[in-house]
Amino acid sequence: MKPYLIQVLKELALLGAINNRVEISSGELAAQIKTSQQTASRYLLELDEMGLIGRELGVKKQMIRITEEGANVLRDEYTQYQRIFELPEKIYLSGVVTSGMGEGRYYIEQKGYKIQFKEKLGFIxxxxxxxxxxxxVDRNKIRLLKKTDVIRINSFKSGDRTFGEVRCFPATINDVECVLVLPARGHYSTVLEFISPVSLREKLNLKDGDNINITVSLPREGERCYEE
Amino acid sequence: MKPYLIQVLKELALLGAINNRVEISSGELAAQIKTSQQTASRYLLELDEMGLIGRELGVKKQMIRITEEGANVLRDEYTQYQRIFELPEKIYLSGVVTSGMGEGRYYIEQKGYKIQFKEKLGFIxxxxxxxxxxxxVDRNKIRLLKKTDVIRINSFKSGDRTFGEVRCFPATINDVECVLVLPARGHYSTVLEFISPVSLREKLNLKDGDNINITVSLPREGERCYEE
DNA sequence: ATTACTAGTAAGCGAGTAT
DNA sequence: TATACTCGCTTACTAGTAA
Incomplete structure (x- = not known):
């Protein structure tokens, strides 16, 4: 979808072309978007061919109406802006199932973590x-998470070593509820670890390489903290 | 403002670049917006030169942050989408002060109208x-108004002629409250007439040719009616 | 008046590559 | 690895104009 066509569609929508037909000549549209009549005419032809607008050409002007498909294009844009400005409650990621080397298992089996999971998440x-x-590139979204404070699992000592603090975030994978576990310290990784009362791999019938969609819930506004 | 730069800025914002610095290489950005590394690099240079983003170039990747100015560009876009989808309560117009031929005065001085103005608007x-x-081109916005029903002034007969129904809409001109009066029938005009308890021309200190901004309030959702 | 075609020009793109 | 330059190619633009 060409960016300039979205802009034109938006301009038509601002004139009311979503719920109504709008009377506009290519010259008028050109003035509105500050381009030439010829270019405006071409834009309308392109939008028409793509099925994003419908036109009734009269002898003089034309009546234009944005189609359902065209409205959807704009709605998608709007949704993106909402995600930017409406201090989102969720972040959206996609990813691929991989096999770790079993370290995740080693960690969550530690008694010091297990007790806290039971207490703070309500399940082992x-x-x-x-x-x-x-x-x-999506590590930037994880960066946002690291600055927030949802469920904090404290560090503890066991024998001669220390197990670090981790943070938990309510999440879904393909709409199944689970919990994202992030180490509080250390470098950003491109691998995220999820836990659940049951085997997610079985419940979701996943194998390595499968694509999945993730949502992660962010804490409420007041708890958020940004840089600087 | 080039449409494709807005799209790129939006993409950066979705990665969280408004409130945080974001770590992204030109190649990663390229993949994100489905273009070449070279083009992505050029986009970032353009945005930087325009002051819409700030960059810290490291040896490897770069840290990018959207500037206040850049955020404003996106906020303006967002506002436009809100006007499209948030079933607006107001429509926004700009216009130029003109002199009619005194017909407006003739009409509103009619007793049949004056009584109703007093009763329904609360002032003469x-x-x-x-x-x-x-x-x-903004007549399309007026079109929307014609389909709505805010304050209706009924037609009446006086002597041998009939004075038509008109509709009134709460409005502001340069933030001063007034009332837009539209004939219910007849062709769309590019001249709008406004009334107020006092002389708007004096109160706003206007002369012919002055540019002014208008907002017109629309009725609540339930009262709205669209074509078809 | 319009819309929209043609043709010449300008802007944008990406492969190759220097740094 | 990166970023970002050059340069040939493609796409987009507008003036002129036909319908």
Whole structure:
């Protein structure tokens, strides 16, 4: 979808072309979007061919109406802006199922973690984590999570070693509820670990390489903290 | 403002670049917006030169943050989408002060209208209308108004002639409250007439040719009616 | 008046590559 | 690895104009 066509569609929508036909000549549209009449005419032809607008050409002007499909294009844009400005409650990620090397399992089996999971999450996790590899660029979204404070699992000592603090976020994978577990310290990884009372791999019938969609819930506004 | 730059800015914002710095290479951005690394690099240069983003170039990746100015560009876009989808309570117009030929005055001085103005608007208008010429393309917005029902002034007979039904809409001109009066029948005009208890021309200190901004309030959702 | 075609020009794109 | 330059190619633009 060409960006300039979205802009034109938006302009038509602002004139009311979503719920009504709108009377506008290519010259008028051109003035509105500050381009030439010829270009405006071409835009309308393109939008028409793509089925995003409908036109009734009269002898003089034309009546234009945005189609359902065209309205959907704009609605999608609107949704994106809402995600930007409406201090989102969720972030959206997609990723691929991978196999870790069983370290996730080793960690969550530690008594010091298990007690806290039971207390703060209300369940003892199935012994094993579901590892999801996300796109490197989406680590920026994880960055946001690291600054928030949802459910905090404290660090503890066991024998000679220390197990670090981790943070938990209510999440869904393909609409199944689970919990994202992030180490509070350390470098950003492209692999996320999820836990649940039951085996997510079985419940979701997943195998390595499967694509899945993730949503992660963010805490309420007041608890949010940003840089600087 | 080039449409494709807005799209890129939006993409960065979706990664969280408004409140945080975001770590992204030109190649990653390219993949995100489905273009080449070179083009993505050029986009970032353009946005940087325009002051819409700030960059910290490291040896490897770069940290990007949307500036206040950049955020404003996106906020303006968002506002436009809100006007499209949030079933607006107001429509926004701009226009130029013109002189009619005194017909407005003739009409509102009619007793049949005056009684109804007093009853339904709560005031007897200053004897004269403020005429505002709008852009022809904005008649589409007026079209929306014609389908709504805010304050209806009934037609009446006086002597041998009939005075038609008119509709009134709460409005503001340069933030001063007034009332837009539209004939219920007849062709769309590019000249709108406004009334008020006092002389709007004096109160706003207007002369012919002055540019003014208008907002017109629409009725609540339930009362709205669309074509078809 | 319009819409929209043609043709010449300008802007945008991406492969190759320097840094 | 990165970023971002050059340059040939493609796409988009507008003036002129036909319908």
């Amino acid at each position: 996790p199935y012994p094993g984590t579901l590892n999801i590899e996300i796109k490197p | 208008p200053y004897p004269g209308t403020l005429n505002i010429e709008i852009k022809p």
